[in-house]
Amino acid sequence: MKQLSRRDFLKVSGILAAGAGLSRFYADAFAAGLEKLSKGLPRIVWLQGQSCSGCSVSLMNADNPYVLEVVTELVSLVFHQTLSAATGHVAMKVVDDMAAGNEPFILVVEGSIPSTMPEACIIGGRPFSEILLPLLRKAQFVVGAGTCATYGGIPAAEGNPTGAISVMEFMRKNGLSPEQRLVNCPSCPIHPDSMVGTLAYLAGRGYPGVNKELLTPDMFFAHSTHDDCPRFHYYSKHLFAEKFGDSEGCLFKLGCLGMLSYTDCPRRQWNGGVNWCIRASAPCIGCSHPQFGKSKAFPFYRKGEQQHAVGYEEAQRKGGAS
């Protein structure tokens, strides 16, 4: 196969790391990761539970490196329900062989798990939880891709009928320790850079530095969105946008949740850097937050009758009840 030089890797990794404003250390780590990836082609099994496939589409939006390079030069995407040629029993055999075999692999989970209604996610005639559990036991590392897998997300919002839970809750319920094995990459959908970057790091360096409670990798989720916001200067001058479409002013009074969010959106942006929420005058809706969308009493926007409860504090970021 095409052998990439160390320089190529550094270039790719430099882009990944530089986008996030990360230190040279991370660029080197990525380079080591990507290089190992291409030699050993670590296997990825990507499962979808109660998902919308938005994180898979986001993976296809990857451009650091592009998705074709990801699946031909960096990883072996052994199974992915949307992309695999394998269908029907051919597909199930791949998944079962991985669960039964002793080949090392990284398991990526997109979507939540219906804990009180197993019928709410069936693959190949079997409940998703029964397919997931043996793979979770075998996987070298597990990546929770997106907010549903990470924190339950919208399927786990207040009033949901299926008892949807995150991968971390599912692991704990089944006596599996998520520490040093599970990496949570929230945001709805996942950012392609955090997906590809996390896979590269896991394969190259091993388990990354993470937030101890949330298991989110520090290299992508340690910075406050608000502190890095390009509209921070408006906030400090108390200049606020009043209505949707106002192109100037801090978006806080429209409901912006940047203060409670820890992402590198301000520096990395989205979709190849053409835009991102705040740049488009769209309030951050906190899609990477453990409580994203969960409470009926906590709307995304402040408008007219719909004022936010103000007592939504930093402490609640730690996964506490809303």
Place this chain on the structure above:
Amino acid sequence: MEKSIAVSPLTRIEGHLAIHTETESMTSGEGKTAYRIKEARCEGEMFRGFEKILEGRDPLDAQQITQRICGVCSIEHGIASCRAQEMAYGIKIKGNGRLLQNLMLAAEYAHSHLLHFYHLSAVDFVDITAIVSYTGKDRALLSIKSWAEAALARAKAGTEAFPAAPFLPRYEGDYYIKDVDTNCALIAHYAEALDIRRVAHEMCAVFGARLPHSTALVPGGVTQRPTEERYLTYLSRLKHVQRFVEQVYLPDIVTAAQAFPQYWDVGGGYGNMLSYGVFENDDSGRTLFSPGALIGGKFEPLDVKAISEDVGHSRFASGSGLHPSQGKTLPEPRKANAYSWLKAPRYRGLPMEVGPLARVLVDYHSPNSVVKEEVDALLKVLGLPVGKLNSVLGRILARAVELRIILRQTFRWLDEVEMNANPTQDFAIPKSASGYGLTEAARGALGHWLTIDNYRIAQYQCVVPTTWNCSPRDDKGQPGPVEKALEGVVVADPEQPMEAARVVRSFDPCLACAVH
């Protein structure tokens, strides 16, 4: 002899779907045993309960929450929700808001249709292994060739259990195009289409903030103010995508059609078509593609009151046969005789196909058709009557036909945008109100119904394209459109029911949408 044949799960679609069929054996033209499908069941195998999750929430949450129904068609759900809210708030989409949402929707169609053809569907026709016989000098293809050779060598050495994933394993047999050059050209376009689809999402994000799940979409328009810089960022990408659609996408479909002409006669189904119309062309709300229904080949104007949803064979305890404005969602996972998480939407009691083919055919038969000239010209080249469009290949062709027409209009919408002006309009949320929003997702007719009480969502119902297409039997026992389209399909190898899979994939099912 009778035999049950299943595709479970059916991959390379969005979401969780299983197909179960009952077949009878027959002797094929070559004297071999084959199996003809007598009846089929579409089983939607996932459920999250979005309509329950929406109850009691702020109405403005809806265009964000409902986008999460589906990450492939997020914009369409957002727009349907905006329309429903706009009706409830007493405003009407107009001016910049209308144009900018059109620009986003057009880009979302490009993303969806290219994804469907190249990355989901073509894999059933193209022989990926032909790459190892490639003798040309194209660098992209040579790179894929060396990757495939290395993977196959590792497999031979016993160090790679699943070489060339995700393209292998697959159904093996006489299913694929034989000509090496044709296969290699299509493989190159698979790779190129990965880039073009990504660029289409960038187009959408120019005004939508980011994709999937646009945060900029709000009732009345978007939050992103249009500027000259935004205009150029969108325009450059539009040209890039359009060139591919005109010069590569449509010709590739003709190539596939010529290799598999039998699929002009397979997978037709009921032939009844429904379209809500889409792309508001002016502030009066007139749409580029006409709304309407095609029943027994006859066009009729759309009657929103004629829509209902049965749940007799669906895993719900809620009432059956209700109009969505009255609909409820009460799950009953172990309900007897139920086999799917999809409800069964019906129009005047009839199962209806929705999607690009329905959009094109409804418009074709409507007064002032925008597609007729284009469709007739294409059919003339192909030497086919319009009736042949009701088929697997007809559905695939309809996507390219409509995308060409949409992208040409997109230049006009872009030019009509008033630069540096308000991208939306203000509104107040009333204490109680109701509304509905109809649009067309890339995959077909999409409706959201909303009731507001005491400033909160009291009721929310979504009737989604794949809910129509992949619906289970209704209370009268009528199979859904995909179930019907599978009847009569002949499967050569019961262990590898490729022929059935192709029929289902021609509908571009989106199950996360359908079950929501």
